[in-house]
Amino acid sequence: MPHPSDQEVVPAADQPEQATADQAAAGPATGGASTSPHGSAPALRPLEFLRWAWRQLTSMRTALILLFLLAIAAIPGSLIPQDRVDPSAVLLFEQRHPAIAPLFRHIGMFNVYSSTWFSAIYLLLFVSLLGCIIPRLRVYLRSARARPPKAPRNLARLSAYDTWTTDAGVDEEVERARTLLRGQRRRVEVYPSDGGTVVSAEKGYLREAGNLVFHVAVLVVLVGFAVTGLFGFKGSVAVIAGQGFSDTLTQYDDFTPGARFNPDGLTPFSFTVRHFHVTYDTSGAGIGTPLTFDAALSVTDHPGAAPYPYDLQVNHPLQIGGTSVFLVGHGYAPVITVRDGDGHVAYSGPVIFLPQDGSFTSFGVIKAPDAQPAQLGFEGYFFPTARLGPGATPYSAFPAADNPVLSLVGYHGDLGLDSGLPQSVYVLDKSHLTPFKAAAGRPRALLLREGQTVELANGMGSVRFDGLKTWVKLQINDQPGKVIPLVGVLAAIAGLLCSLFIRPRRTWVRVRGEGRRTVVEVAALDRASGGDPGAHVRQVAEALRPAEPKEPQ
Amino acid sequence: MTETYAHLSNNAVYSATIVFTLAMIAHVAEWALARQLTAPLAGPLQRALVPARTAGSGVVDGAVTGTSAADAAGSGDAHAAAARDGDDLERSDRFGRIGFGLTVLGFLVLAVGVVFRGIAAQRVPWGNMYEFSITGCLAVCAAYIVMVRKYDTRWLGLLVTGFLVIVLGIAVIVLYRPLTPLVPALHSYWLMIHVSSAAVAGGAYTVGALASVLYLLRRRLERKAVEHPDLPRTGFLWRTPPAEAIDRVAYRVHAFAFPLWTFAVMCGAIWAQYAWGRFWGWDPKEVWAFITWVAYAAYLHARATAGWQGRSAAYVALLGYATFLFNFVGINLFGSGLHSYAGM
Numbered sequence: 001m002p003h004p005s006d007q008e009v010v011p012a013a014d015q016p017e018q019a020t021a022d023q024a025a026a027g028p029a030t031g032g033a034s035t036s037p038h039g040s041a042p043a044l045r046p047l048e049f050l051r052w053a054w055r056q057l058t059s060m061r062t063a064l065i066l067l068f069l070l071a072i073a074a075i076p077g078s079l080i081p082q083d084r085v086d087p088s089a090v091l092l093f094e095q096r097h098p099a100i101a102p103l104f105r106h107i108g109m110f111n112v113y114s115s116t117w118f119s120a121i122y123l124l125l126f127v128s129l130l131g132c133i134i135p136r137l138r139v140y141l142r143s144a145r146a147r148p149p150k151a152p153r154n155l156a157r158l159s160a161y162d163t164w165t166t167d168a169g170v171d172e173e174v175e176r177a178r179t180l181l182r183g184q185r186r187r188v189e190v191y192p193s194d195g196g197t198v199v200s201a202e203k204g205y206l207r208e209a210g211n212l213v214f215h216v217a218v219l220v221v222l223v224g225f226a227v228t229g230l231f232g233f234k235g236s237v238a239v240i241a242g243q244g245f246s247d248t249l250t251q252y253d254d255f256t257p258g259a260r261f262n263p264d265g266l267t268p269f270s271f272t273v274r275h276f277h278v279t280y281d282t283s284g285a286g287i288g289t290p291l292t293f294d295a296a297l298s299v300t301d302h303p304g305a306a307p308y309p310y311d312l313q314v315n316h317p318l319q320i321g322g323t324s325v326f327l328v329g330h331g332y333a334p335v336i337t338v339r340d341g342d343g344h345v346a347y348s349g350p351v352i353f354l355p356q357d358g359s360f361t362s363f364g365v366i367k368a369p370d371a372q373p374a375q376l377g378f379e380g381y382f383f384p385t386a387r388l389g390p391g392a393t394p395y396s397a398f399p400a401a402d403n404p405v406l407s408l409v410g411y412h413g414d415l416g417l418d419s420g421l422p423q424s425v426y427v428l429d430k431s432h433l434t435p436f437k438a439a440a441g442r443p444r445a446l447l448l449r450e451g452q453t454v455e456l457a458n459g460m461g462s463v464r465f466d467g468l469k470t471w472v473k474l475q476i477n478d479q480p481g482k483v484i485p486l487v488g489v490l491a492a493i494a495g496l497l498c499s500l501f502i503r504p505r506r507t508w509v510r511v512r513g514e515g516r517r518t519v520v521e522v523a524a525l526d527r528a529s530g531g532d533p534g535a536h537v538r539q540v541a542e543a544l545r546p547a548e549p550k551e552p553q
Numbered sequence: 554m555t556e557t558y559a560h561l562s563n564n565a566v567y568s569a570t571i572v573f574t575l576a577m578i579a580h581v582a583e584w585a586l587a588r589q590l591t592a593p594l595a596g597p598l599q600r601a602l603v604p605a606r607t608a609g610s611g612v613v614d615g616a617v618t619g620t621s622a623a624d625a626a627g628s629g630d631a632h633a634a635a636a637r638d639g640d641d642l643e644r645s646d647r648f649g650r651i652g653f654g655l656t657v658l659g660f661l662v663l664a665v666g667v668v669f670r671g672i673a674a675q676r677v678p679w680g681n682m683y684e685f686s687i688t689g690c691l692a693v694c695a696a697y698i699v700m701v702r703k704y705d706t707r708w709l710g711l712l713v714t715g716f717l718v719i720v721l722g723i724a725v726i727v728l729y730r731p732l733t734p735l736v737p738a739l740h741s742y743w744l745m746i747h748v749s750s751a752a753v754a755g756g757a758y759t760v761g762a763l764a765s766v767l768y769l770l771r772r773r774l775e776r777k778a779v780e781h782p783d784l785p786r787t788g789f790l791w792r793t794p795p796a797e798a799i800d801r802v803a804y805r806v807h808a809f810a811f812p813l814w815t816f817a818v819m820c821g822a823i824w825a826q827y828a829w830g831r832f833w834g835w836d837p838k839e840v841w842a843f844i845t846w847v848a849y850a851a852y853l854h855a856r857a858t859a860g861w862q863g864r865s866a867a868y869v870a871l872l873g874y875a876t877f878l879f880n881f882v883g884i885n886l887f888g889s890g891l892h893s894y895a896g897m
């Protein structure tokens with residue numbers, strides 16, 4: 001038996017005028033060849049095709065298939081690294097699988113959720129959803145004031161059915177049935193029916209309303225995310241403690257605007273990171289687990305405003321207007337001074353080192369392009385709590401800076417900064433650089449503690465580890481319209497609850513005289529799965545049946 | 554003090570595992586004793602268990618009084634068989650009741666284990682996979698007990714206790730981790746709501762999946778009986794409600810779990826907004842939560858799609874459960890991404 005809602009899904013017959021207009025618009029693409037001087041008859045074919053295609057697209061079965069496709073299409077993005085989630089993992093993947101990576105790149109495997117095929121699936125679902133909601137909305141509005149329907153001719157055919165005879169009069173039984181069903185907050189209508197009277201009752205109109213609200217809300221959530229993405233932006237910046245940031249495009253390390261984002265809309269706030277403090281668990285199984293992060297900011301809402309302090313923590317973003325500032329990461333920035341062969345300072349200041357593991361072994365690069373006689377570059381690791389491992393390789397035993405040590409390898413030559421190609425500050429281009437070697441011919445690792453200086457070979461200069469600072473990684477977003485998806489989700493849940501827990505049910509009680517006896521029949525039909533109409537019929541029968549049944553069932 | 558609570562918690566979790574094992578053995582006995590029993594006769598099969606039980610004890614009374622030699626001699630084989638049947642039925646039922654009693658006991662002991670773990674850690678008890686497993690088992694057990702009270706679903710006992718024993722066993726032997734503090738990103742009310750609603754939804758999904766499995770088994774049995782009407786209808790599976798009624802229970806559990814899951818995913822998104830500055834970032838954990846959501850939406854759709862009701866819909870539900878499990882096990886073990894530190 002087809003499910004009742006299966007029929008409701010089929011769109012109500014299209015208005016002929018409207019359909020003709022559709023067809024006219026699509027004519028050249030689909031049916032240009034079949035145009036005949038008389039028009040109408042052959043032109044019906046593309047129209048019919050369109051109608052058929054539309055009906056297919058908006059059918060329950062298609063929705064089901066599209067839902068499956070959506071679930072399957074989402075899988076690769078969780079197994080293959082994604083550009084937007086972890087770009088460095090993508091780079092690593094591309095290096096490890098050079099054969100397959102270009103193909104993956106081509107079909108959008110590194111960007112699944114904005115790829116053409118993923119978008120195609122959810123757009124089709126979107127259209128299918130619209131096409132299924134609109135006709136149902138119309139049907140629903142029409143039926144909202146409907147009266148309970150007349151009874152089917154043969155109630156005994158329904159699976160939930162009971163009957164008995166009684167001595168009470170027909171009118172009396174009708175009245176009792178009506179009172180009972182009314183009392184259960186059902187819509188009730190009394191109809192004459194062949195040879196008797198039927199009390200028809202219906203309940204659960206809110207189910208369809210809930211279902212429609214749910215499906216519309218799914219659309220609202222999608223639209224909300226789209227709006228947020230179009231008009232908002234997302235950026236991030238690493239700020240060294242003691243330094244400041246002001247909200248202009250040039251200050252961001254990376255900045256992703258939405259397609260409709262207007263850069264003039266940036267809030268003109270600024271702040272200084274006064275200091276940053278982390279505490280770690282120092283004992284037990286969780287040793288090294290961070291316990292608290294606090295970044296003490298001094299914030300100025302707009303130029304000229306009085307600065308105020310703000311304690312920025314994970315889970316406690318700073319809000320300025322529509323913009324939010326989140327604390328998403330941190331690390332160490334050793335302060336380093338590089339002097340060249342002439343004794344001039346070629347570089348001096350804190351250098352951001354990027355953490356590589358939970359103990360904050362960090363990697364960083366120092367470039368001194370102004371050094372004479374040759375440019376100098378360094379790369380290496382910072383160990384906040386340095387220990388010597390096997391083979392005298394240092395490692396970090398704890399994330400706090402209890403025994404900070406720098407291990408750098410120095411290079412001289414050409415840093416490649418003049419080539420015109422943009423260079424990352426975190427990468428040293430070694431193609432024209434020569435390492436300073438140890439006696440054994442291997443690159444020499446310079447080990448430095450705070451305050452120590454190491455001279456470079458051949459009087460090329462020196463490097464000094466002056467002190468230690470921390471830096472914080474801040475994410476800064478503006479998501480205008482973010483309440484839309486929130487409202488959408490809440491409406492969806494409310495609708496879903498109605499749609500799942502309200503069970504529309506039709507109940508009929510037919511009463512007719514038969515000789516001097518009165519025959520009562522009760523039947524019920526559920527319009528949604530999951531209910532138990534049989535139990536309902538039993539309960540109605542129990543209430544209506546005379547206390548002592550005259551004949552055992 | 555912390556040490557004491559942690560120690561008590563561990564002991565409670567061990568004890569609960571043992572109690573559930575005993576409950577499972579009782580349910581095995583329940584099934585085994587029903588092996589020779591013929592199915593209750595036709596009628597409103599869906600309430601078969603209840604009337605069958607009362608009828609059964611009537612027969613047992615007869616059997617008890619009828620042990621006298623005269624009676625036994627007077628009745629034929631049929632009588633003796635009926636008496637044996639009644640005896641087995643009574644014993645099977647008794648083991649079922651014992652199994653359920655033990656399950657309730659196990660629930661209480663496990664609740665102590667979970668609560669003490671939380672007190673010892675001074676935080677919610679779901680900071681790693683071990684803790685999520687024991688909390689999840691508590692939710693599964695709670696869902697089952699509520700359903701037995703509401704829908705008389707004790708026929709799920711063997712499957713549920715079997716599940717609990719396996720998962721708690723893995724939790725205790727493989728996943729156990731000593732107490733560790735929560736990283737700051739996990740200090741959030743939204744996260745608390747997120748994980749607790751996900752755990753309850755997960756408990757309901759688990760019971761729903763077990764009910765779907767039982768539905769498929771029972772359905773196959775009924776099909777076979779239609780094809781071969783003269784095969785004996787013996788065994789415990791014949792004493793469960795008809796397939797249609799099991800399907801209805803499975804639907805109700807899923808219908809409870811799905812909105813809760815939707816809510817849990819939403820709270821997760823709000824938490825992610827506070828912690829990481831975005832609602833949704835397609836992190837592997839988020840991807841699989843989404844896949845689970847879509848799969849269960851497909852289940853609800855399948856139930857309303859001609860040609861998909863019944864068996865196919867049950868398979869879709871099991872598929873949804875597989876994605877839920879994969880999110881918990883697969884992604885926590887192999888995954889990367891922001892959520893991974895919440896794993897092992």
Ligand code: HEM
Nearest residue numbers: 005009058059060063125128129132218499500850853857
């Ligand atoms: C795209 C076309 C869609 C169609 C034609 C469609 C149609 C329907 C219909 C007719 C029902 C009622 C089933 C019943 O009476 O039990 C339903 C229920 C439902 N739909 Fe959709 N739907 C579509 C898309 C979606 C989407 C995108 C979602 C979101 C994941 C969704 C989620 C649900 C849920 C959860 C239910 C269950 C409510 C219930 O069982 O009553 N649907 N859908």
